[in-house]
Amino acid sequence: xxxxxxxxxxxxxxxxxxxxxxxxxxxxxxxxxxxxxxxxxxxxxxxxxxxxxxxxxxxxxxxxxxxxxxxxxxxxxxxxxxxxxxxxxxxxxxxxxxxxxxxxxxxxxxxxxxxxxxxxxxxxxxxxxxxxxxxxxxxxxxxxxxxxxxxxxxxxxxxxxxxxxxxxxxxxxxxxxxxxxxxxxxxxxxxxxxxxxxxxxxxxxxxxxxxxxxxxxxxxxxxxxxxxxxxxxxxxxxxxxxxxxxxxxxxxxxxxxxxxxxxxxxxxxxxxxxxxxxxxxxxxxxxxxxxxxxxxxxxxxxxxxxxxxxxxxxxxxxxxxxxxxxxxxxxxxxxxxxxxxxxxxxxxxxxxxxxxxxxxxx
Ligand code: NAD
Ligand code: IPM
Ligand code: MN
Numbered sequence: 355x356x357x358x359x360x361x362x363x364x365x366x367x368x369x370x371x372x373x374x375x376x377x378x379x380x381x382x383x384x385x386x387x388x389x390x391x392x393x394x395x396x397x398x399x400x401x402x403x404x405x406x407x408x409x410x411x412x413x414x415x416x417x418x419x420x421x422x423x424x425x426x427x428x429x430x431x432x433x434x435x436x437x438x439x440x441x442x443x444x445x446x447x448x449x450x451x452x453x454x455x456x457x458x459x460x461x462x463x464x465x466x467x468x469x470x471x472x473x474x475x476x477x478x479x480x481x482x483x484x485x486x487x488x489x490x491x492x493x494x495x496x497x498x499x500x501x502x503x504x505x506x507x508x509x510x511x512x513x514x515x516x517x518x519x520x521x522x523x524x525x526x527x528x529x530x531x532x533x534x535x536x537x538x539x540x541x542x543x544x545x546x547x548x549x550x551x552x553x554x555x556x557x558x559x560x561x562x563x564x565x566x567x568x569x570x571x572x573x574x575x576x577x578x579x580x581x582x583x584x585x586x587x588x589x590x591x592x593x594x595x596x597x598x599x600x601x602x603x604x605x606x607x608x609x610x611x612x613x614x615x616x617x618x619x620x621x622x623x624x625x626x627x628x629x630x631x632x633x634x635x636x637x638x639x640x641x642x643x644x645x646x647x648x649x650x651x652x653x654x655x656x657x658x659x660x661x662x663x664x665x666x667x668x669x670x671x672x673x674x675x676x677x678x679x680x681x682x683x684x685x686x687x688x689x690x691x692x693x694x695x696x697x698x699x700x701x702x703x704x705x706x707x708x709x710x711x712x713x714x715x716x
Contacts (some may be wrong), residue, residue, distance in 0.1 A: 355390055358664050361422040361629070362395040365445075366402070367638025368648035368701075369428025375650035375705025376426065379681070380657035382712040383674035389665060394422075399445040401432035410436075410444030416452060419629060424660050425449065427633035428653065432640065446633075450488050453628035455621035456519065457526050458486035458600060459659070460635055462607030462617060467687040468695060470612045472584065480611050482590040483534070485527040486600025488621055490519045493597045515551050515596070517558070524562040526624065527594035531569045534591055539563070541573040542595035542603065555596065579603070583610055604635050613694040615649025616686075618656035620663060632660040642693075649692040650705040651682055658682075681711035 364373035377393065384391045396418070397403055398411045410430075412418070419425060430445045431438050449455065462484065464470055466477040497511035524541070531539045541559040545552035556573060563571045574582070576599045582589065583603065587610050595603055608617035617635035634652030642648055658678035665671025685707050691697025692704050699707075 355388070356665075356668075357390045357392050358423040359392045359394065359421065360660070361419050361425045362393050363399045363425060363427050363445075364395070365400050365428040365430040365638065366432045366441075367429060367640050367643040368636075369400075369430070369638055371643070371646055371648050371701050372634065372650045372653035372705075373426075373428045375701060375708070376428075376653035376657045378705055378709040379654040379678055379712055380426070380661065382709045383658070383661060383678050386677065386713060387670040387674040389661065389670050389674060393426075399427075399430055401430070401436045401441055404436050404441065404444075410441055411448075419449075419453075422629045424664055425629050425631040426657060426660060427631050429634060429636060429638040431638045434640070446631075447493065449631050450621055453623055453631070454489060455623050455628070455631055456487065456489045456522060457620075457622040457624060458488035458604075459530075459620040459622060460484040460486060460600075460604040460607070460617065461655075462604070462611050464611045465616070465683055465686040467689070467691075468612035468616070470610060472587065472610055475587070475611075480587045480590075480607070482587070482607055483530060483592050484600060484604045484607055485523060485530065485592060485594040486604055487519065487523040487595065487597050488600075489597075490514050490516060491597035513548075513551055513596075515555060520555060520558045521562060524559055524594060527592050528562060528566040528569050528571075531571075531592040532566070536591040537569050538591040539569055539571040540579070540590055540593045541571060542576050542579050542593060542599045543573050544576050544599070546575055559594075576602075580606060583607055587611075608635060613649060614652070615692065615694040616651045616655065618652050618659055620656070620659045622663065630660075630663060632656040632663075646700045646702060647693050648701050649694050650701050650708070651686070654678060654705065654708055655682060677712050678708075681708045684711055 364370045464480040492513045494514045499509045501507045545556045608614045619635045621631040658675040661671040662675035690699030
């Protein structure tokens with residue numbers, strides 16, 4: 355019987371409130387399906403740790419995390435104490451790079467009991483997987499400020515797309531589409547305006563698509579793609595995008611389903627050379643922190659994705675994933691609901707209701 359080692363990093367703000375509910379659900383599912391988890395909680399990768407030590411993480415963070423099978427991550431960022439680019443490049447973005455988590459997989463689905471702002475969308479109408487490139491593109495450190503403090507001051511930041519980085523994310527998207535009923539990929543682009551990198555990205559997409567004759571595909575410019583997420587979300591199956599476009603689409607897609615409080619995310623190193631990281635799409639939500647009203651579903655669903663990824667092959671992780679998602683669906687359909695879903699339940703009440711359904715079905 356394998357023991358899976360999980361690093362637990364709650365981070366900041368509502369990360370600290372939703373993480374206990376994530377752990378409650380994940381532990382219930384693991385117990386039920388005979389998966390042994392060894393959880394290790396760390397207080398670093400947080401702005402509190404920065405306030406105490408002057409850094410986001412200890413020197414040996416990589417050694418501490420490298421032996422882990424996965425990282426379960428809340429949310430980082432507390433701009434009142436630490437500027438966001440310092441806290442995020444000192445934690446989450448570092449993990450994505452240094453552990454080569456080049457796929458950021460982000461589902462968006464409509465559910466019974468969740469009112470979409472798009473009138474008339476029913477459960478299942480929206481069921482898309484956003485595949486976000488997670489290690490390069492627009493999130494680069496190449497650039498700088500010149501002639502600072504003079505009237506000639508300019509700033510440049512270079513987007514960087516490698517052939518390897520681009521091909522591997524496109525391939526992942528087409529492989530994923532193969533496993534889904536509609537077998538369709540939409541490639542996000544902006545080759546009309548961004549005249550060097552994006553036509554090159556389109557060419558890579560056409561090459562990769564050519565090797566998947568069984569998968570239908572199209573490419574759409576990011577602006578109209580955003581509009582169609584709102585106007586015709588049911589037409590999307592797998593959507594693959596560069597780092598920045600994928601970031602934007604993966605808040606927009608879940609928002610179209612009702613709330614970003616549902617949206618999970620898997621930062622994957624598919625080769626398993628490094629630990630993968632599972633976290634909600636949302637951040638630390640300073641505006642609601644401390645009231646125990648954050649929706650715990652994104653954290654819990656991310657935990658389901660983690661169990662599925664960890665045990666692929668054995669089947670127990672897939673069963674645990676399905677049991678968690680079934681419990682989420684049932685609580686979305688009949689409550690209790692947090693405020694973003696129109697209810698007045700607490701984070702804890704909603705999390706407990708989900709965990710109870712996971713355990714009781716055993
Ligand atoms: P945010 O996602 O934290 O919040 C955006 C809005 O959505 C807020 O009104 C918030 O109350 C609401 N919201 C978010 N999660 C919710 C939930 N589970 N239930 C109910 N409502 C929820 O985005 P922001 O305000 O732009 O960022 C706040 C901080 O979080 C910043 O420091 C930012 O850099 C950071 N951030 C971190 C991550 C991450 O760690 N992955 C992601 C996004 C933002
Ligand atoms: C996300 C977040 C991060 C990103 C921020 C906090 C750096 O928005 O995970 O979607 O842009 O990748
Ligand atoms: Mn984002």
